[in-house]
Amino acid sequence: MKRLVILGGGTAGTMVANKLRRRLPAGEWRITVIDRDGEHLYQPGLLFVPFGGREDLLRPRRRLLRDGIRLVNGDIERVDPVAKHVRLTDGELLRYDYLVIATGTSPRPDQTPGMLGPEWHRSIHDFYTYDGAFALRDALQGFTGGRVVVQVVDQPIKCPVAPLEFTFLAEAFFRRREMRDQVELVYVTPLDGAFTKPIASRYLGRLLDERKIAVETDFLVERVDAERKTLVSYDEREIGYDLLVTVPLNMGAGFIAASGLGDELNYVAVDKHTLQSTAYPDVFAIGDANDLPTSKAGSVAHFSSEVFVENFLQYVDGVAMTHRFDGHANCFVETGDGKGLLIDFNYDTEPLPGRFPLSWLGPLSLLRPTKANHWGKVAFRWIYWNLLLPGRRLPVPTAMSMKGKYRPKEEVRP
Structure with a gap:
């Protein structure tokens, strides 16, 4: 056996x-x-x-x-x-x-000095854990205004678009509650832009700008000063907050x-x-x-x-392994207001605009917020429990395809 x-x-x-x-x-x-x-x-x-x-x-x-x-x-x-x-x-x-x-x-808040302590799940929150997500729900319900900082400690992290999604959903949440003008939203990242790849970073960066969400890039947090409610970077920059939503170091x-x-x-x-x-x-x-x-x-x-x-x-069976994973990933990105965008990429090709999975029909759009993309993410829950986990094959190609994708004119290189 x-x-x-x-x-x-x-x-x-x-x-x-x-x-x-x-x-x-x-x-x-x-x-x-x-x-x-x-x-x-x-x-x-x-x-x-x-x-x-x-x-x-x-x-x-x-x-x-x-x-x-x-x-x-x-x-x-x-x-x-x-x-x-x-x-x-x-x-x-x-x-x-x-x-x-x-x-x-898993998130490891213990790896950043000052993150864990009396303010954990009070003014400092995460949403990557079951208890953390529900504690943050209570904090948002009672939030009356001030600066909300969404911060990523370092890459790699589980689901790298999730901090952006949270930021977009938070902006829409405060608008629905008619208190957007009472909330300053700041997205803090160790990257030099909104995402790890340049084209997607520019698309997502424009959405952040349109929503009047400030972005602080290249911020490598050294510690959290919980008493002063301040993030401190290794280059001694400081960002204050009233509510900190952090994505701790993942390990x-x-x-x-x-x-x-x-x-x-x-x-x-x-x-x-x-x-x-x-x-x-x-x-x-x-x-x-x-x-x-x-x-x-x-x-x-x-x-x-x-x-x-x-x-x-x-x-x-003792024979050579002939199948090769190409790094294929695709992720729905919730952008608020019942819309989302989709990114599709692999080791060699960054996320590009276009249609997915069919080049002439879609029905999903790449790097463009649509209601179809939002409902695609919502539908994934049923797919996850009933098809994905049981190990059934889904009608989505394992390897990334360039069909339906195009490089924006401003990105075309000679």
């Missing part, structure tokens, strides 16, 4: 477990998923909670895994990739023949460092096309747990998992 152990029962771990359970002979393979708790969180829904959203956010992990998959709840202490076993903090030892690391990435799981498997942020080094560990060939890292040079987004987990499954089946 061959043993496949999957660490993490989030988006990528659940998808891969279900896909492989279908494809691997049940009499020859034992598949085990390990996660610290028994509840699966729909993370995209956290964005809407601060503005009154009450989405279907939590479901039991056991119900999301196919029959024949063992679920173990426990904290991982370390992995021994030489002896090929996983040790849990309660002492249980699980041996494997093949290991898939899918433990994602991979602690056991990755303890096991000698990761970089300084606890991300596993992998081949960017196959997701195979560069150090241990029987170890793979998927979803947000690896160091792929692309967005840590649900779409990347989806597209790369499709490639991983096909490669893994070849690998265990």
